[in-house]
Amino acid sequence: FEQSGIRDRKQHSVLPWDVVAKHANGAGIFDRSELNQSVQFLHDLGTLQHFDNEYLKDRVVINPQWIVNVMACVVSVHTTAIKEGRFEHKDVSVVWKDYPADLHNWLLRLTEEFDLTFPLPDQPVNLVPCLLPDKEPQYNWPEVEPPCHETKMLYRFDYLPAGLFNRAQVRLCQYSDSSAVWKRGSLLRKNKHLALIQQTRESELLVRVQGPRPENILFLVHEVFEALIAESFHGVQYDFLIPCPDCIKVGSLDPYMFAASLVRKAVELKAPFLQCGTYFHIVSITELQAIMPPSSGTDFHMHLENAVRDLQNLHITLSTDVFMTFCQDNVPSDYSDQLSVHPARIRDDIQAAGYTCWYQEDQNNMDVQDLAVAMKDAQVTVVLMSDEFEKSESCRAILHYVRSTLRKPVILVVVGKGWHWQKTDTGLLLSHMLYINMQDAKLYKEKITEVLNQLAMKTTKKQTQQFPPCFISYCWANSEEACQLGQVTRHPGAVGRVDPRQLKSYLEEKNVKCWMDIERVGKGGLFEDIAEGLRHAKMVVACVSDEYVRSKNCQMEFRFAAVTLRLPIVMAVVGTGYQWESSECGMLSLGFNKLNFQHGGEETMERLVEVVLEKCKTEEETTNDSVEEDKSQNSASFQELYELAQRKFLRQVAHYEDLLNLPPYPRLVLVDFHQALQGQKEEIEEGKGENRNGENSGEKDEDKEERKDAEKDADSDVSGSSVPSRPTTALQRPSTAGVRTMSKDLLPVEPMFCFRVLCEYEQGWHLCSTGGVPIAGSQAELQSTLQTWAPYLARLYAILRHGPLQLDVLTEEEKGGQFLQFLEEHVGSSLDFNQPYGELIKAAIAADTQGEAGGLARCHLPNGKTVWLCEQHRHGRLTILDSEVSAPAAGAEQSQVDADMLEQLQNLNINDVPTPNKQPQKQLQKQQSAGAKSTATKQQPKKQTSMEEGAKAEAEVPQRPKTAKERFRSAVNSVNAQSKACTLM
Numbered sequence: 001f002e003q004s005g006i007r008d009r010k011q012h013s014v015l016p017w018d019v020v021a022k023h024a025n026g027a028g029i030f031d032r033s034e035l036n037q038s039v040q041f042l043h044d045l046g047t048l049q050h051f052d053n054e055y056l057k058d059r060v061v062i063n064p065q066w067i068v069n070v071m072a073c074v075v076s077v078h079t080t081a082i083k084e085g086r087f088e089h090k091d092v093s094v095v096w097k098d099y100p101a102d103l104h105n106w107l108l109r110l111t112e113e114f115d116l117t118f119p120l121p122d123q124p125v126n127l128v129p130c131l132l133p134d135k136e137p138q139y140n141w142p143e144v145e146p147p148c149h150e151t152k153m154l155y156r157f158d159y160l161p162a163g164l165f166n167r168a169q170v171r172l173c174q175y176s177d178s179s180a181v182w183k184r185g186s187l188l189r190k191n192k193h194l195a196l197i198q199q200t201r202e203s204e205l206l207v208r209v210q211g212p213r214p215e216n217i218l219f220l221v222h223e224v225f226e227a228l229i230a231e232s233f234h235g236v237q238y239d240f241l242i243p244c245p246d247c248i249k250v251g252s253l254d255p256y257m258f259a260a261s262l263v264r265k266a267v268e269l270k271a272p273f274l275q276c277g278t279y280f281h282i283v284s285i286t287e288l289q290a291i292m293p294p295s296s297g298t299d300f301h302m303h304l305e306n307a308v309r310d311l312q313n314l315h316i317t318l319s320t321d322v323f324m325t326f327c328q329d330n331v332p333s334d335y336s337d338q339l340s341v342h343p344a345r346i347r348d349d350i351q352a353a354g355y356t357c358w359y360q361e362d363q364n365n366m367d368v369q370d371l372a373v374a375m376k377d378a379q380v381t382v383v384l385m386s387d388e389f390e391k392s393e394s395c396r397a398i399l400h401y402v403r404s405t406l407r408k409p410v411i412l413v414v415v416g417k418g419w420h421w422q423k424t425d426t427g428l429l430l431s432h433m434l435y436i437n438m439q440d441a442k443l444y445k446e447k448i449t450e451v452l453n454q455l456a457m458k459t460t461k462k463q464t465q466q467f468p469p470c471f472i473s474y475c476w477a478n479s480e481e482a483c484q485l486g487q488v489t490r491h492p493g494a495v496g497r498v499d500p501r502q503l504k505s506y507l508e509e510k511n512v513k514c515w516m517d518i519e520r521v522g523k524g525g526l527f528e529d530i531a532e533g534l535r536h537a538k539m540v541v542a543c544v545s546d547e548y549v550r551s552k553n554c555q556m557e558f559r560f561a562a563v564t565l566r567l568p569i570v571m572a573v574v575g576t577g578y579q580w581e582s583s584e585c586g587m588l589s590l591g592f593n594k595l596n597f598q599h600g601g602e603e604t605m606e607r608l609v610e611v612v613l614e615k616c617k618t619e620e621e622t623t624n625d626s627v628e629e630d631k632s633q634n635s636a637s638f639q640e641l642y643e644l645a646q647r648k649f650l651r652q653v654a655h656y657e658d659l660l661n662l663p664p665y666p667r668l669v670l671v672d673f674h675q676a677l678q679g680q681k682e683e684i685e686e687g688k689g690e691n692r693n694g695e696n697s698g699e700k701d702e703d704k705e706e707r708k709d710a711e712k713d714a715d716s717d718v719s720g721s722s723v724p725s726r727p728t729t730a731l732q733r734p735s736t737a738g739v740r741t742m743s744k745d746l747l748p749v750e751p752m753f754c755f756r757v758l759c760e761y762e763q764g765w766h767l768c769s770t771g772g773v774p775i776a777g778s779q780a781e782l783q784s785t786l787q788t789w790a791p792y793l794a795r796l797y798a799i800l801r802h803g804p805l806q807l808d809v810l811t812e813e814e815k816g817g818q819f820l821q822f823l824e825e826h827v828g829s830s831l832d833f834n835q836p837y838g839e840l841i842k843a844a845i846a847a848d849t850q851g852e853a854g855g856l857a858r859c860h861l862p863n864g865k866t867v868w869l870c871e872q873h874r875h876g877r878l879t880i881l882d883s884e885v886s887a888p889a890a891g892a893e894q895s896q897v898d899a900d901m902l903e904q905l906q907n908l909n910i911n912d913v914p915t916p917n918k919q920p921q922k923q924l925q926k927q928q929s930a931g932a933k934s935t936a937t938k939q940q941p942k943k944q945t946s947m948e949e950g951a952k953a954e955a956e957v958p959q960r961p962k963t964a965k966e967r968f969r970s971a972v973n974s975v976n977a978q979s980k981a982c983t984l985m
Helices: 002-008 017-026 032-045 064-075 089-095 101-113 165-169 215-232 246-249 261-266 285-291 295-319 343-352 369-379 387-391 391-404 425-429 441-458 481-485 500-509 531-535 546-552 552-564 584-588 601-624 631-660 673-689 701-719 779-800 813-824 834-847 892-906 921-937 939-955 964-983
Strands: 014-016 059-061 086-088 125-127 150-155 176-182 185-190 193-201 204-211 238-243 258-259 273-275 282-284 321-327 380-385 410-414 434-435 470-473 540-544 568-575 591-596 671-674 753-759 857-860 866-869 879-881
Touching: 014 017, 017 059, 017 285, 059 064, 064 101, 086 089, 086 261, 089 101, 089 631, 125 701, 150 246, 150 425, 165 215, 165 540, 176 584, 185 857, 193 215, 215 387, 215 631, 238 246, 238 261, 238 285, 246 282, 246 285, 246 964, 258 701, 261 273, 261 285, 273 285, 282 285, 282 584, 285 295, 295 779, 321 391, 321 481, 343 380, 369 391, 369 631, 380 387, 380 441, 380 601, 387 391, 391 410, 391 425, 391 892, 410 441, 434 441, 441 671, 470 500, 470 552, 500 540, 500 601, 531 552, 540 552, 540 584, 540 631, 546 552, 546 584, 552 568, 552 584, 568 601, 591 601, 631 779, 631 834, 671 779, 671 834, 753 834, 753 866, 779 813, 779 834
Parallel strands: 321 380, 380 410, 410 434, 470 540, 540 568, 568 591
Antiparallel strands: 014 059, 086 125, 150 204, 150 238, 176 185, 185 193, 193 204, 238 258, 273 282, 671 753, 857 866, 857 879
């Protein structure tokens, strides 16, 4: 196959795909998957060039030098058609006048594939960054105002290769502002954020970003540079610098920059701090690690904790009581219209009653991501139903999503003038519901009262006010009560005169409500229990000791309170030692109030009460004066944070994929309840004749009582575990809490769980349209397997629970909650989850017997990343890579393959087919007899050399000719072996 392409170079440099397929058929390659693999293999060797995207896949370049000549026409100094880097599409015939006209547009796309040009979205022009003017254009870089802030990253190269920066400009073109692109810089815009990438010196690149959450764009740009260097500039050495976080917080325009190499060295030497060289801030190493892109399991663990915590903060801000949807055609021009009710009027009255309401002025222009999150987070949906609403496809989609997928309570308010909607499929969906008729505007006051009454019954007021104002952070090793209860092992010198739990009792006697994890850990989710208490606290009492600073969990609490939340902290010194003063917590505590409880004393207790009351009062006044962030800014912040968390998680599992050398398969695989089985169960239950109270009408009273008792017993198996002891890390639930087992209802003998895969689309992951793959196994096997996978799954769900994905394990409150809690309790203490991840992926591949991979394909993006995408997102400037999980050709395609194979067989010369050498029967019998005698007389020597002679004998046995696929596999293995040998050398 390779030789046929080389022979064609004498007449052609580019061949249509059909001609290449014919050459492959002549070489014995008929299967579509084998053809794709062969072409990709020769592409990697450099024999030919083929790009499997929607623009370039119909041709194959068999002469690689030809591509160099094509590109030279664009960047040649003799070309005058391209002015100041602007390649206008009308000039393609001038630039490539020596090439066939039917190739001109294809060649333009080829330049984009090689990062030489990129198209402007609003003009028939491709920009050539390396030919753009050197002069920096005028553009607006605004002053930063809260809640926005600005940050940056500086790259310093030992040597900056020519073309690296310009190729990065091309890979970031989807965010480029076409009015501000020049040879040494680009202005980028993304989701209410502004970024500037600029080559400031011959060996320096600067990235500046401003917005509500600039970290995501900074990380996005970093990954582009990282991938480009790894792909095309291997061996280029560089360091990057990050800004002092304290300088950023005070709004400094010229913050001190810490080198990443210096931070890594400090981590290696276990130095707790570095000092800012401009304003002499003392900065925690952990805080600097949180800014840098993660490069290890420990780094990723920290980044995931921060991401989930920030998502939870914004989630609380964005969640509402009511989601309101209506058709834009039902909105009157006047707010005070007397004939029809304006939706904004309903919204205002709902808000006046004390409810938060999500309301979009323009229903025809809504962001899908914001819409999905708003629907998921709201407690109740108010639908303004009308004939116009039913006719609108988008309105119907929202209603069906809320009712069928989210299963949210709905308040149906009828507006407009007609009733035709009742006779449609939508009317059938809502036929069991009561509605409030608001078609007559004169009856508005009566009807809005009915709406508010329905809201009172269907919503639950948020209970954020129940969080105590004082958070007590302590180490269980310092608690005498914890030691006596057996919740922690007693350590010599750890227990002092005052038990931290006594401080809580004393403060609450003085009417100071306190948060202490002995009674609250386990009510929330992964990473969120302790963080939830800290977020709502007004101040912190840190019961510091030598044991406290040795606990990673205690350090996390203290760092979060002091560095991130900047809460007022009172240091209550307990235990018996003083080594804590030279630790990170000791350094961070400079300037905090300190009260020594190592010698006991009633006066110290009273002083603690005075300080706590004073701090809580001051913080409350400050909170009341604060101004809420703009809703749109919060929405943009949430979207960027959610995307950043996904980006970092995918980076980690991609690292594990390479580390474990896993087969090609989608990397984001999760476990969900099996939909098919649930549907069958629901049909069975419906056929039993349940009445409106949910009970079987044919069931006897005695049977009902027995069933209820059995359900209670099953529930007690799940919810009756002992009070959990303090986790040793943020990810570990204690072993003293006992082993939790899932109820029989959750793990029946039938396959209740299935594998599902996520499309890795960069703007947000989503579930594939294909159904899940059932996970077989008994209850005990499934429980053991899920325990093994828990470290990976718990982290993945910690991110997904904040997004719009509708997984049954996330939406079903009872069973889903049990399942998630089961996973969280088996996370374990290890910060790496590579082995659990690898085992889950291998199990998913084994279960996917059809090789469907959820309908995803492995794609190479223009920014250099490789991701698995669904059919909907496989468009634009990306290349589809072949993989082993591709389904075989079927239908018309398979028929064509069979026809091509038949044609080749008809043209085949039988004399050219190699055949095994045949031996006469008598000669074969003589050889066998002689071999038997030899074995009998010389058995012992034969044992010593049997392996060597056996190999020779096997080599001499006539073998069947290798198939095309086997020859191809041998070639691949040979190349891989050579590659490994070169690596070892």
